[in-house]
Amino acid sequence: MTDKPAKIKATKNKLEQIAHLARIKLSDSELANYLFEVQEILEYFKIIEEVDTLNVSPTYQVIDNLQNFTREDEVGTCLTQKQALSQAIKTYQGYFLVEGVLSEE
Amino acid sequence: MKNRLNAVLKVVDPRGSVGHKDVYLTCGVETTAASKVLEGYLPQYSATLVLDLEKAGYKTKAKLNLDAWAHGASGENSAFGPTKNPWNPIYSPGGSSSGSAAAVASKLVEFATGTDTGGSIRLPASFTNTTALKPTYGALSRYGIIAMASSTDCPSIIARDVAKLKQIYKILAHQDPQDPNTHSQKRSELNKTVNKKKLSIGLPKEYFTQGLDKEVKGIVKNAANLLEKNGFKINEISLPHTKYGIAVYYLIMTTEVASNLARYDGIRYGNDRSHFGLEAKRRILLGTFASQAGYAARYYHKAANLRTLIIKDFKKAFKDIDLILAPVSPTPPFKLGERSKDPLKMYLSDLLTVNASLAGLPGLALPCGFTKDNLPVGMQIIGPRWSEYLLFSVGNKYQKITDWHERSPRL
Numbered sequence: 381m382t383d384k385p386a387k388i389k390a391t392k393n394k395l396e397q398i399a400h401l402a403r404i405k406l407s408d409s410e411l412a413n414y415l416f417e418v419q420e421i422l423e424y425f426k427i428i429e430e431v432d433t434l435n436v437s438p439t440y441q442v443i444d445n446l447q448n449f450t451r452e453d454e455v456g457t458c459l460t461q462k463q464a465l466s467q468a469i470k471t472y473q474g475y476f477l478v479e480g481v482l483s484e485e
Numbered sequence: 486m487k488n489r490l491n492a493v494l495k496v497v498d499p500r501g502s503v504g505h506k507d508v509y510l511t512c513g514v515e516t517t518a519a520s521k522v523l524e525g526y527l528p529q530y531s532a533t534l535v536l537d538l539e540k541a542g543y544k545t546k547a548k549l550n551l552d553a554w555a556h557g558a559s560g561e562n563s564a565f566g567p568t569k570n571p572w573n574p575i576y577s578p579g580g581s582s583s584g585s586a587a588a589v590a591s592k593l594v595e596f597a598t599g600t601d602t603g604g605s606i607r608l609p610a611s612f613t614n615t616t617a618l619k620p621t622y623g624a625l626s627r628y629g630i631i632a633m634a635s636s637t638d639c640p641s642i643i644a645r646d647v648a649k650l651k652q653i654y655k656i657l658a659h660q661d662p663q664d665p666n667t668h669s670q671k672r673s674e675l676n677k678t679v680n681k682k683k684l685s686i687g688l689p690k691e692y693f694t695q696g697l698d699k700e701v702k703g704i705v706k707n708a709a710n711l712l713e714k715n716g717f718k719i720n721e722i723s724l725p726h727t728k729y730g731i732a733v734y735y736l737i738m739t740t741e742v743a744s745n746l747a748r749y750d751g752i753r754y755g756n757d758r759s760h761f762g763l764e765a766k767r768r769i770l771l772g773t774f775a776s777q778a779g780y781a782a783r784y785y786h787k788a789a790n791l792r793t794l795i796i797k798d799f800k801k802a803f804k805d806i807d808l809i810l811a812p813v814s815p816t817p818p819f820k821l822g823e824r825s826k827d828p829l830k831m832y833l834s835d836l837l838t839v840n841a842s843l844a845g846l847p848g849l850a851l852p853c854g855f856t857k858d859n860l861p862v863g864m865q866i867i868g869p870r871w872s873e874y875l876l877f878s879v880g881n882k883y884q885k886i887t888d889w890h891e892r893s894p895r896l
Contacts, residue, residue: 395770402743402773403750403758404766414770417828421771424829425732428787431794438789439796441636441666442845442870443623449668463529467754476752 391415489896490569490578492587493547494519501546504594506585508555508631509535509640511545518631519563520553521760522749532629533661534598534640541656546594550584553762554746555600555633557581558608558834561825562764569821570612571894572860576818579609582643586613589643591896596644596653601848602633603734604813604838606641610850611813611863616880616890617643618650621870622845623669626661634741637734637842646890647849647880654873674871679878686712686866686879687722687806692837698816704854704862705812708883712810715886717879720806724798727840729791734839735832736775736788743772767828796844799869808875809867811837817856841867849876852889 395415399406406414461474470477494507497514505511508518510528517523535545552562560568560583568583570576571591578587582599586609589597599606601619610617618641625640632638642657644650658675660667688709693702713719746769751757761769775784802809815836824831841848846867853864868876884890 394774398770398773398777401777402769403747404761404769405759406766410766414767417767418770418774421735421829421832422774425736425784428729428732428736428791431726431729431791433787433790433794436790436793438786439792440789442796442843443666443669445670446666447668449665451662459529464753466529467526469751469756478752 391419490571490574490587490591491566492550492568492584492591492593494550494565494584495548497545497547499546501544502595503538503543503545504547504549504585504588504597505535505545506551506582506597506599507548508551508600509598510629510631511535511548514545514548516548516631517565518554519551519565520762520765521564522755522758524564524756524760526755528629530629533626533663534657535629537657538653547588549588549597552581552583552764554631554742554765555581555602555605556742556764556768558604558831559583559819559821559824561821562762564762567821570818571896572613572818575820576860577612577821579612579814579818581605582609582641585643586610586615589613589615589645590894592893596642596649599641599643600630600633601639601641601842602637603738603842604835606643607813607838607848607850607863607865608834610643611852611865612818612861614852614861614863614889614892614894615643616646616650616852616884617641617850618654618873618876619841619848619850620654620658620873621847623666624658624675624847624871624873626659626664626667628661628663632745634738635745636741637738637845639842647851647877647884651877651881658873671871675873677874679875681807683716683718684808684875684879685718685720685806686808686810687720687802688810689722689724689727689802691724691727692811696815697812700856701812701814701817701862704856705810705864708853708864709810711886712883715882722802722806722809724802724840726791726794726798730795730840730843731832731836733788733791733795734835734843735771736784737792737843739768739772740776740785741772743769743776764828792843795840799840799844799846803869807868808872808879811865811867813837813850813863813865817858817862818860838865845870847873847876849880851880851883853887854889
C-alpha cells in the first residue's frame with residue numbers, strides 16, 4: 381500500500397510532462413482520470429516483455445523492397461495562395477498568423 | 486434524407502450513389518473527421534479515391550459518421566453523436582466506420598468508403614450484415630484521407646455483396662504518385678486468376694480460444710463446415726504471437742497517431758487542440774509516452790520487434806494454406822454505452838483484426854449468420870499480400886451458396 385502513492389506521484393509528473401510535449405492542456409480532473417487509464421493500459425502492454433526479441437529486427441513498415449521514386453523537377457498544379465489561406469482562422473497580409481516564438485527581451 | 490440512425494453527417498447530393506467516411510477530403514464540402522477540431526473545415530482538394538469514383542460516375546451522396554479520427558470500435562467517439570445499428574438501434578454498428586456500415590445496411594447508399602487501420606471496416610461490416618474489404622496495405626491511395634496510423638491505414642470499401650466490392654476495387658486499385666506506398670511491382674498479382682482446384686483454408690486455433698463467444702464460434706465454424714462441403718480443404722493452423730497483437734498495435738498505432746495529429750494546431754486550418762475529444766487525447770498521450778526518450782526502447786521499438794514475429798507467423802502459415810478464416814469480433818454486437826466507459830475493454834474488440842493490419846494483409850469480411858437475438862455475425866477471410874483476386878473468388882462462391890448477405894434490417 382505504501383508503494384502505490386509514490387508511484388502515482390511520479391507518474392503524475394510524467395503525465396504532465398507528456399501532455400506538455402504533446403501540446404495537450406489537461407485540467408486537474410482530466411489529469412487524474414487519464415493517469416488511472418494510462419497506468420492500466422501501460423500495465424496491459426507489459427505482456428510484450430514475455431517475448432525474447434534479442435535477435436529480431438524491428439518492422440516499421442510492411443512493404444517489401446520499398447523503393448524511392450522521383451519525378452521531374454517541373455512545376456505542376458498546386459493550391460493558390462488564396463486557397464491555402466482560406467481555412468485559417470487568423471491570417472495577416474497573405475501569411476498565416478502564429479503565436480510568438482521568440483520574446484522581445 | 487432520413488437520418489434516424491445518425492449515419493449521415495452531411496448530405497452532399499441526393500442523386501449521388503456513394504457515401505464517404507468523413508475522413509475522405511471532398512473539395513469544398515465540409516470534412517470533419519467527426520471532430521470539433523475540424524468543424525467547419527472546407528478542404529481545398531479531394532482525395533484521389535473520391536476523384537476516381539466521380540470519374541467513374543459515382544457521385545458523392547453523403548459524408549458519413551465515424552468515431553472521431555477513426556479512433557474507436559463503436560461509433561461512440563463521434564463528436565456529433567453515435568450512429569445506431571440498423572438491426573437494433575440500441576446496439577452499436579461497430580466502428581470506426583460506423584456511419585459507412587449503417588448507411589450501406591439500411592440502403593441509404595449503394596456502397597461506401599471507409600478505412601481499416603486495426604479493423605475499422607471489418608468490425609462494422611460484421612456488426613451490420615454487410616460485406617467489406619480491407620485491401621492489401623498500399624493497394625489503394627491514401628492521398629487526401631485524414632491519416633491515423635500511417636503504417637497500417639487502408640482505405641476500404643463496404644457494400645452489400647462481394648460483386649459490388651470487386652467492381653469498385655477495380656476502379657480504385659491503381660498506383661498513385663501522390664501516395665508513394667502504392668508503388669509496387671507486385672500489383673500485377675491482382676490480375677491473377679484462381680487456378681488451384683482445391684483451395685486450403687486455415688482456422689487459427691488462437692482465434693478460437695475460450696475468450697471467443699460461443700454463438701460467434703458456432704456460426705463461424707458452421708461457415709467453415711459449409712465451405713468444406715463445397716470443395717475447400719479446412720485445416721487448423723497456429724499463429725503463435727496472436728495474443729500480443731493488441732499491445733503491439735496500440736503501442737505502434739498510438740505513436741503514429743500522436744505524430745499525425747500534431748499538425749492540428751489551429752494555425753493553417755481547423756480549431757485549436759482544446760477541441761480534441763477524450764479518446765483522441767488518450768491516444769495522443771499514450772503515443773507520446775510510448776515514443777519518448779527513455780521509454781521508446783521498452784515500448785515502441787520492442788513492439789516493432791514483435792511486429793516482425795507476427796508477420797513471420799502469417800508467412801509461415803501461408804506456406805501450408807492458401808487463406809485464413811476467422812471470426813471478426815470476439816463477441817456479437819454490443820449495446821451503445823456498454824463499453825464506452827472502459828477504454829481497454831473497447832480496445833480488446835480489435836483482438837482478431839489487428840494482426841492482419843500489422844502485417845499489411847488483405848481481409849474480406851462476409852456476413853455468415855445471426856445470433857438468437859437476431860444480431861449479425863460476420864467472418865473474415867485473410868490472404869497474403871496482393872491476394873484480393875483469391876478473396877473475391879472465395880467470397881463470391883460463399884455468397885452463391887448462402888443468402889445471409891441478402892437479408893435486410895426492418896426499418
